[in-house]
Amino acid sequence: MLVFAASDKGGTGRSVTSANIAYRRALGGDDVCYLDFDFGSPTAAAVFDVPGSLRGVETGGLHSYLQGTTVEPHRVDVWAESEHDVLRSRPTGAGQLVLVPGDRSGGEFTTNPATVRRCAELFLRLEEEFDIILVDLSAGRSYAVDMVLEATAREEFDALRVRWLVFHRWTRQHIIAAHGLVFGERGVVAGGVARGHEADRLRSAIRFVRAAVPDPESALFAHVPPPQAAWLRRCDQDLKELAAQLDIGVTKVLGSVPLEPVLQWREQLITDEDALTSRVANVRTRDALKRLAEALSGEKAWEPL
Numbered sequence: 001m002l003v004f005a006a007s008d009k010g011g012t013g014r015s016v017t018s019a020n021i022a023y024r025r026a027l028g029g030d031d032v033c034y035l036d037f038d039f040g041s042p043t044a045a046a047v048f049d050v051p052g053s054l055r056g057v058e059t060g061g062l063h064s065y066l067q068g069t070t071v072e073p074h075r076v077d078v079w080a081e082s083e084h085d086v087l088r089s090r091p092t093g094a095g096q097l098v099l100v101p102g103d104r105s106g107g108e109f110t111t112n113p114a115t116v117r118r119c120a121e122l123f124l125r126l127e128e129e130f131d132i133i134l135v136d137l138s139a140g141r142s143y144a145v146d147m148v149l150e151a152t153a154r155e156e157f158d159a160l161r162v163r164w165l166v167f168h169r170w171t172r173q174h175i176i177a178a179h180g181l182v183f184g185e186r187g188v189v190a191g192g193v194a195r196g197h198e199a200d201r202l203r204s205a206i207r208f209v210r211a212a213v214p215d216p217e218s219a220l221f222a223h224v225p226p227p228q229a230a231w232l233r234r235c236d237q238d239l240k241e242l243a244a245q246l247d248i249g250v251t252k253v254l255g256s257v258p259l260e261p262v263l264q265w266r267e268q269l270i271t272d273e274d275a276l277t278s279r280v281a282n283v284r285t286r287d288a289l290k291r292l293a294e295a296l297s298g299e300k301a302w303e304p305l
Contacts, residue, residue, distance in 0.1 A: 002123055002160055003134045003296065004148060006188065007167040008177035010041075010139045013211030014167040016267040017257055017292070019047040022134050023087075023269050024293035026078075026097035030131040033098045035122075037137050037144045039063060039109065042102025044136055047267050049084035050076055056104035063106030065122065066115050066147075073100050073122070086271045095131065108138065111147045120151035127160060132296070141186055149188070153196035163302070164188065164206040165254060170213040170239060179246040182206055204304045207254035209292065214259045218284070251305055255292040260285040 005018040015038065026032045036044040042056035042063075056063075057074050065073035076099040079090035090097075111119075126133045138144040152162055166188075168178035182188050192202045214221070216232040224232070243249045257263075262270065262281045275286035295301040 001132050001297065002127060002152070002157075002162045003132060004137055004162075004164045005134060005167065006137045006145060006164060006181065007139050008141075008181035009168075009174060012139075012167040012169050012174065013257060013263065014139070015044055015136050016047055016263060017167060017209060017211055017289070018134055018136050018165070019044060020269055020289045021293045021296060022097065022132070023048075024290055025132055025296065026095045027091060028293070029093055029095050031096040031129070032132045032134065033096075033100060033126050033130040035100045035126075035133065035135045036062065036102045037135050037148070039102055039138050039142075039144055040107055041138075042104070042106060045076065045099060045101055047269060048076075048078045048097075048099055049082045049087065049268075050078060050099065051081075051083055053099075053101045053104075056102045056106060058104055061101050061103035061106065063103035063109070066111075066118050067109065068114060068118065075100055084269065086273055087269070098130070108143050111143055111150070116147055116150045119147050120154055120156070123151060124156060141181065141188075141191070145188065146191060149192045149197070150195050153192070162205055163296070165209050166206060166248075167209045167211055168248075170210050170236075170256075172239065172242060175239060175243050175246060175248065178208060179248055183247065200304075204302070206252070207301070208248045208252055209254055210256040212259050212263070213256045218258070220259065220261075254295050254301055255288060257288045257292070258282070258284050 005014050007014040022032045022034045034044060036042045043054060045053040053076060060070045060074040062073050064070040078087060078097040078099055082088060166178055166182055168174040180187060189199060189202055193199050216229055216236055221229060221232060260282060270281045270286050270289055274281040275283045
């Protein structure tokens, strides 16, 4: 399965949620490869606590590979190289968890037919080796988004399961932006169709993920003044109505991640130990991330709408 993680804005929780999904799927026994296609800010290694590549690798990263200066991009075995206490050894029954970082000195770059060909070849090679390839894309309608739309329009991808997760925070601005990224005049659907994708098939491969969603009824808001609580409930209802109007309502949502204080301070994996032993993270957050990881392959969640 090839999964693209996209967002119109930065700060949506795209990278940290995607990393947690990858971690959960690997814990469940899947072989998972995480590609850091956030070319302007290749920092996915920080979420996995991998030293030496926190801002990408010096040479041989995805930038180098896609631009043809290295034959194969550098790989990081997260279980072997992470400094995270829980990730230092591969748990019994876990699958591979591999990170392919970008180059430290890299940035956004324009693409050409050779770049697109190398991109497609990389996806197809990894698809033979891994159960899930999760591609963390640069925010917005970036060169990275255009490149993967071009690469996956090739007929070799017709038989593959390709899915898109579009992340947004639970605010008016982010909901509007997420709609524009997917359905706008220059959005993912229009861009994909222009490159040869079938519109209905592409739409059916897209689901939305709501991140940092406050729950007015949760313990976090138990002590707010009554007027503020009423305002929060009203805002929440307004946002639900807006999302429905913009065609990103509940039927197109793969899952939601609640507002989590830990993730507001530090982008990290939420482990069982964090939620159950040290209790620095909320169990609701851990459970939401587990459900997201499971829904990635749940047929019911991906039925045509």
